[in-house]
Amino acid sequence: MITPSESAPNSRRRSERSRRATLAAALDLCTENGYGKVTIEAIAGRAGVSKKTIYRWWPTKGAVLLDAVTELVVSDTPFPDTGDIDVDLCTHIASLVHLFSAPVAGPAYTGILSEVLHDERLARTVNEQFVIPRVALVYARMRRAQEQGQLPPDADLPMAVELLYGPLYYRHALRRPLPTEERVEAMVAHVMRALRAPASS
Amino acid sequence: MITPSESAPNSRRRSERSRRATLAAALDLCTENGYGKVTIEAIAGRAGVSKKTIYRWWPTKGAVLLDAVTELVVSDTPFPDTGDIDVDLCTHIASLVHLFSAPVAGPAYTGILSEVLHDERLARTVNEQFVIPRVALVYARMRRAQEQGQLPPDADLPMAVELLYGPLYYRHALRRPLPTEERVEAMVAHVMRALRAPASS
Amino acid sequence: MITPSESAPNSRRRSERSRRATLAAALDLCTENGYGKVTIEAIAGRAGVSKKTIYRWWPTKGAVLLDAVTELVVSDTPFPDTGDIDVDLCTHIASLVHLFSAPVAGPAYTGILSEVLHDERLARTVNEQFVIPRVALVYARMRRAQEQGQLPPDADLPMAVELLYGPLYYRHALRRPLPTEERVEAMVAHVMRALRAPASS
Amino acid sequence: MITPSESAPNSRRRSERSRRATLAAALDLCTENGYGKVTIEAIAGRAGVSKKTIYRWWPTKGAVLLDAVTELVVSDTPFPDTGDIDVDLCTHIASLVHLFSAPVAGPAYTGILSEVLHDERLARTVNEQFVIPRVALVYARMRRAQEQGQLPPDADLPMAVELLYGPLYYRHALRRPLPTEERVEAMVAHVMRALRAPASS
DNA sequence: TAGTAATCGAGACGGTACGTCGGGTCTTCGA
DNA sequence: TCGAAGACCCGACGTACCGTCTCGATTACTA
Numbered sequence: 001m002i003t004p005s006e007s008a009p010n011s012r013r014r015s016e017r018s019r020r021a022t023l024a025a026a027l028d029l030c031t032e033n034g035y036g037k038v039t040i041e042a043i044a045g046r047a048g049v050s051k052k053t054i055y056r057w058w059p060t061k062g063a064v065l066l067d068a069v070t071e072l073v074v075s076d077t078p079f080p081d082t083g084d085i086d087v088d089l090c091t092h093i094a095s096l097v098h099l100f101s102a103p104v105a106g107p108a109y110t111g112i113l114s115e116v117l118h119d120e121r122l123a124r125t126v127n128e129q130f131v132i133p134r135v136a137l138v139y140a141r142m143r144r145a146q147e148q149g150q151l152p153p154d155a156d157l158p159m160a161v162e163l164l165y166g167p168l169y170y171r172h173a174l175r176r177p178l179p180t181e182e183r184v185e186a187m188v189a190h191v192m193r194a195l196r197a198p199a200s201s
Numbered sequence: 202m203i204t205p206s207e208s209a210p211n212s213r214r215r216s217e218r219s220r221r222a223t224l225a226a227a228l229d230l231c232t233e234n235g236y237g238k239v240t241i242e243a244i245a246g247r248a249g250v251s252k253k254t255i256y257r258w259w260p261t262k263g264a265v266l267l268d269a270v271t272e273l274v275v276s277d278t279p280f281p282d283t284g285d286i287d288v289d290l291c292t293h294i295a296s297l298v299h300l301f302s303a304p305v306a307g308p309a310y311t312g313i314l315s316e317v318l319h320d321e322r323l324a325r326t327v328n329e330q331f332v333i334p335r336v337a338l339v340y341a342r343m344r345r346a347q348e349q350g351q352l353p354p355d356a357d358l359p360m361a362v363e364l365l366y367g368p369l370y371y372r373h374a375l376r377r378p379l380p381t382e383e384r385v386e387a388m389v390a391h392v393m394r395a396l397r398a399p400a401s402s
Numbered sequence: 403m404i405t406p407s408e409s410a411p412n413s414r415r416r417s418e419r420s421r422r423a424t425l426a427a428a429l430d431l432c433t434e435n436g437y438g439k440v441t442i443e444a445i446a447g448r449a450g451v452s453k454k455t456i457y458r459w460w461p462t463k464g465a466v467l468l469d470a471v472t473e474l475v476v477s478d479t480p481f482p483d484t485g486d487i488d489v490d491l492c493t494h495i496a497s498l499v500h501l502f503s504a505p506v507a508g509p510a511y512t513g514i515l516s517e518v519l520h521d522e523r524l525a526r527t528v529n530e531q532f533v534i535p536r537v538a539l540v541y542a543r544m545r546r547a548q549e550q551g552q553l554p555p556d557a558d559l560p561m562a563v564e565l566l567y568g569p570l571y572y573r574h575a576l577r578r579p580l581p582t583e584e585r586v587e588a589m590v591a592h593v594m595r596a597l598r599a600p601a602s603s
Numbered sequence: 604m605i606t607p608s609e610s611a612p613n614s615r616r617r618s619e620r621s622r623r624a625t626l627a628a629a630l631d632l633c634t635e636n637g638y639g640k641v642t643i644e645a646i647a648g649r650a651g652v653s654k655k656t657i658y659r660w661w662p663t664k665g666a667v668l669l670d671a672v673t674e675l676v677v678s679d680t681p682f683p684d685t686g687d688i689d690v691d692l693c694t695h696i697a698s699l700v701h702l703f704s705a706p707v708a709g710p711a712y713t714g715i716l717s718e719v720l721h722d723e724r725l726a727r728t729v730n731e732q733f734v735i736p737r738v739a740l741v742y743a744r745m746r747r748a749q750e751q752g753q754l755p756p757d758a759d760l761p762m763a764v765e766l767l768y769g770p771l772y773y774r775h776a777l778r779r780p781l782p783t784e785e786r787v788e789a790m791v792a793h794v795m796r797a798l799r800a801p802a803s804s
Numbered sequence: 805t806a807g808t809a810a811t812c813g814a815g816a817c818g819g820t821a822c823g824t825c826g827g828g829t830c831t832t833c834g835a
Numbered sequence: 836t837c838g839a840a841g842a843c844c845c846g847a848c849g850t851a852c853c854g855t856c857t858c859g860a861t862t863a864c865t866a
Contacts, residue, residue, distance in 0.1 A: 013832060013842055036319055041821055050844045055823070110318050113374055117315040118237050123376035131375055159391055166367025173314055173370045174332055175324040190360055194395030214811060214863065242852055251813050256854065415816055415858070438721055443847055452818045457849070515776055516720040519713050520639050525778035533777055561793055568769025575716055575772045576734055577726035592762055596797030618838075644826060653839045658828065 009056050021047035022054055023068040030065060031104045035111030038065065062115035062122045065108045070129055072105050079137040085145035089164065089188045090181075092138060096168055097178050110172070135161055155195045163191045210257050222248035223255055224269040231266060232305045236312030239266065263316035263323045270309045271330060274300065280338040286346035290365065290389045291382075293339060297369055298379050311373070336362055356396045364392045411458050423449035424456055425470040432467060433506045437513030440467065464517035464524045467510045472531055474507050481539035487547035491566065491590045492583075494540060498570055499580050512574070537563055557597045565593045617660070624650035625657055626671040633668065634707045638714030641668065665718035665725045672711045673732060676702065682740035688748035692767065692791045693784075695741060699771055700781050713775070738764055758798045766794045 025047035029038045040061055044051045058064045080088050100106050116123045138161055145151045167187060171178055179187065226248035230239045241262055245252045259265045281289050301307050317324045339362055346352045368388060372379055380388065427449035431440045442463050446453045460466045482490050502508050518525045540563055547553045569589060573580055581589065628650035632641045643664055647654045661667045683691050703709050719726040741764055748754050770790060774781055782790065 010832095010841070013840090015831095015843070018843075034319070039821060040823080044844095048844080050842095050846095051823080052825085052845090053843065056842075114315045114318040116374070116376060117311050118235060120376070127375060127377070156387070156391070159387060162368040162371060163364050163388070163391065166369070166371040167363040168367070168371075169374045170363060170367040170370040173317070173374050174328060175317060175321070176328075186357070186360060187364070190357070190364065190395045193398045194391045197394045197398040210811080212810070212864095214809095216812065216862090219812070240852060241854085245814095249813075251811095251815080252854080253814090253856085254812060257811080412815070415814090417817070420817075436721070441847060442849080446818090450818075452816095452820095453849080454819090454851090455817060458816075512720050516717045518776070518778060519717040520637060522778070529777055529779070558789070558793070561789065564770040564773060565766050565790070565793065568771070568773040569765040570769070570773075571776045572765060572769040572772040575719070575776050576730055577719060577723070578730075588759070588762060589766070592759065592766065592797045595800045596793045599796045599800040621838080642826060643828085647839090651839075653841080654828080655830085655840090656838065659838095 014057070015053075018047070018049050018053050019057070022049050022057075022064060023071060025049075026061070026064045027068045027072070027104055027108060030108045030111065035065075035107055035114070038111065040064075060115065060119065060122060062112050062119060063125065066112050066122065066126060066129065069105050069108045069112065073099065079141055081141060081144070085142065085150045086188055086192055088141055089138070089192075090185050092134075092141075093164055093168070093184050093188060094181060096134075096165070097184065100168065100172055100178055113172070135165075138164075151192075151195060160191055160195055164188065215258070216254075219248070219250050219254055220258070223250050223258075223265060224272060226250075227262070227265045228269045228273070228305055228309060231309045231312060236266075236308055236315065239312065261316065261320060261323060263313050263320060264326070266309045267313050267323065267326060267330070270306050270313065273306050273309075280342055282342060282345070286343065286351045287389055287393055289342055290339070290393075291386050293335075293342075294365055294369070294385050294389065295382060297335075297366070298385065301369065301373055301379055314373070336366075339365075352393075352396060361392055361396055365389065416459070417455075420449070420451045420455050421459070424451050424459075424466060425473060427451075428463070428466045429470045429474070429506055429510060432510045432513060437467075437509055437516070440513065442466075462517065462521065462524060464514050464521060465527065468514050468524065468528060468531065471507050471510045471514065475501065481543055483543060483546070487544065487552045488590055488594055490543055491540070491594075492587050494536075494543075495566055495570070495586050495590060496583060498536075498567070499586065502570065502574055502580055515574070537567075540566075553594075553597060562593055562597055566590065618656075621650070621652050621656055622660070625652050625660075625667060626674060628652075629664070629667045630671045630675070630707055630711060633711045633714060638668075638710055638717065641714065663718065663722060663725060665715050665722060666728070668711050669715050669725065669728060669732070672708050672715065675708050675711075682744055684744060684747070688745065688753045689791055689795055691744055692741070692795075693788050695737075695744075696767055696771070696787050696791065697784060699737075699768070700787065703771065703775055703781055716775070738768075741767075754795075754798055763794055763798055767791065 022043060025043045026038060029042055029046060038061055040051055040054055043049070043061065043064065044054055054064065058067070080091050082088055082091075099109060112122070112126060116126055139157060142151060142155075142157050142160065146153060146155065146157075151157075164187065167179065170176075223244060226244045227239060230243055230247060239262055241252055241255055244250070244262065244265065245255055255265065259268070281292050283289055283292075300310060313323070313327060317327055340358060343352065343356075343358050343361065347354060347356065347358075365388065368380065371377075424445060427445045428440060431444055431448060440463055442453055442456055445451070445463065445466065446456055456466065460469070482493050484490055501511060514524070514528060518528055541559060544553060544557075544559050544562065548555060548557065548559075566589065569581065572578075625646060628646045629641060632645055632649060641664055643654055643657055646652070646664065646667065647657055657667065661670070683694050685691055685694075702712060715725070715729060719729055742760060745754060745758075745760050745763065749756060749758065749760075754760075767790065770782065773779075
């Protein structure tokens with residue numbers, strides 16, 4: 001979780017009601033009017049919460065939205081294990097596509113990613129809170145596949161992960177249409193093929 | 202080029218001096234204080250140019266910076282053709298890494314990408330002016346390699362391009378360290394291996 | 403007039419419309435809801451003027467109200483000269499009583515005086531812009547009376563002025579009922595008697 | 604004493620420690636940083652006392668300060684009786700000058716007077732607790748002088764009091780330098796001269 | 805070679821949101 | 836069970852930029 005830099009407020013006294021209202025308001029505003037209209041002021045107004053309270057618990061509106069999205073998506077991607085690594089990776093990647101294009105989480109995450117580019121702290125939090133856990137699941141699944149002989153023991157797993165996630169962020173960053181399900185399948189197939197192919201030259 | 206929406210002031214009366222000063226100021230500000238401190242007001246002040254003048258010729262600070270970056274990077278990536286497609290792709294990708302990490306163009310492009318996420322128009326321009334031309338070069342080079350038999354005739358070239366560009370944008374978007382030269386080579390090798398491997402299942 | 407401390411804005415470009423609207427709004431608010439509800443924010447809202455514009459031309463709300471009051475009272479106290487100094491002084495003092503108890507200028511001036519107690523700058527301005535000119539008129543009138551033999555040539559005029567103004571500010575400061583017309587006459591008579599009496603012991 | 608409006612917590616269980624700490628903190632803050640920095644929050648922080656506790660016993664920071672000042676000045680002006688009314692009045696007025704210019708009580712009383720202008724209740728308390736008692740002493744002393752034939756039997760004593768106190772509040776209200784000892788003497792002499800002079804016209 | 809019409813600098817303007825501060829109320833927790 | 840600690844809602848603060856809008860004062864094309 002993100003906490004502001006100043007002397008920590010006592011979080012046991014935190015009002016759960018305010019917290020929920022804030023996150024909900026942020027998400028609502030983002031969905032209705034787009035990330036640009038998400039404003040600490042607007043969130044406060046909508047949530048019936050004071051600005052001070054928001055600033056007490058989050059450093060930026062990006063952080064608020066990140067928490068909101070996290071809450072939203074929390075454990076909604078239990079990594080599957082059907083026994084077929086290719087299928088499972090497809091499922092996982094598709095869930096990321098889904099995140100980007102979801103009507104409520106999508107715009108929010110897009111806004112967060114925009115802010116990440118000039119907010120070091122938020123970047124760190126996004127990674128720790130969001131990306132790394134997901135990636136860890138992928139690794140775990142891949143390693144299991146390796147043990148079962150579905151992947152060669154010397155396969156460059158980190159490389160695979162980057163090649164799988166990369167195109168999604170690439171398309172998203174440049175506002176290109178996200179890959180369809182078929183395209184995702186092809187991508188995964190492509191990457192896995194390389195993983196399994198013998199190193200050539 | 203980006204032009205504002207209002208009735209075009211389109212004229213040759215434009216002051217070249219103002220144009221240059223504006224672009225330079227924008228770039229300087231971005232380099233010195235980061236994209237966050239790039240502001241129409243600040244640009245105007247630094248450039249000794251009226252805000253109105255800026256708004257007359259650009260719709261957004263993102264547009265200003267994009268022009269500045271374009272001017273900076275113009276034709277600095279003549280796509281090489283050494284005869285070895287793998288080597289050439291490495292060179293090309295490395296040049297993109299270089300762009301991201303260049304002390305002046307890097308922060309500027311980062312800022313632009315941040316704005317692209319909530320500025321449809323800017324997104325279009327970035328693609329048309331920046332990305333598509335580069336990608337076109339890659340395609341052209343790849344097709345030539347195909348003709349020369351370095352790549353199988355049924356290779357999925359668009360897939361390859363995305364797999365090559367993707368990880369860079371992925372890392373950049375999440376503020377992770379950009380790949381080293383060796384890593385780039387490995388990436389290219391990986392992607393090409395898949396391209397050349399026979400479709401399995 | 404009061405001007406803010408920062409680099410002076412070009413006052414030739416000042417919008418007369420904004421100036422008038424601001425002063426009127428300030429006065430209105432003060433009359434309607436009392437000085438406590440006079441707020442830069444409220445003034446701006448009521449006047450249809452941006453806060454920045456107010457801050458550009460005045461340093462505090464006290465300064466705004468002072469200008470408003472000044473404008474209101476400007477030359478509304480042309481010092482009379484009936485030939486009888488006692489009568490003229492009564493008239494003048496009565497006009498000050500009137501100022502304090504006027505429905506619109508009264509609350510405003512009260513608020514200003516409250517702020518004067520912790521705002522050195524405003525204090526200076528109030529004196530220069532308001533008090534000193536009035537006092538100067540009294541002096542001038544008294545000196546004329548002196549020349550005409552209505553007052554002894556060695557009369558302590560500054561003393562007289564303080565004794566005349568003093569009780570008004572005393573009563574006002576402590577929220578006591580302001581002197582009636584008769585009381586003012588008695589006061590003036592009292593002070594003048596001393597002025598004319600031969601120094602005793 | 605001032606008590607808050609809500610249902611009196613009236614109890615002997617009041618913590619004397621908190622009371623003293625609050626008053627001391629208020630006075631200290633006022634002395635060190637001026638009345639403007641005296642804040643319930645600041646007092647609470649400095650005194651190690653809860654805001655709630657302050658609100659329980661005082662309605663306003665002005666009330667706190669008034670109590671503090673009262674405690675400070677309590678019976679520090681035992682009205683003298685040297686037998687010479689002029690001298691005694693000088694001494695008394697001088698003590699008021701002293702109050703205004705005292706390093707700790709001065710700023711505090713100034714702050715209180717500032718608040719009196721928009722706080723009816725505080726005004727009443729200041730008068731009852733502070734001004735009226737002092738004025739009563741002056742009256743008493745003057746009446747004694749009258750009986751002893753030092754003042755004419757028909758002298759307008761209330762007038763005299765106002766003329767004596769007035770200039771001090773006048774100067775204080777407008778932030779002008781307070782009268783020196785000599786000036787005070789002259790003032791008293793002036794007022795007494797009128798008191799003793801036969802009514803003229 | 806003057807007019808004349810646009811751009812230019814400067815910066816004031818109405819706005820919106822910022823992040824902070826203090827007011828006064830209410831809750832929690834430790835002694 | 837009281838009071839310190841302090842979280843809460845609220846509203847105002849003074850600042851920063853936004854994008855629009857006059858202003859003269861240069862330009863640089865037209866007539």
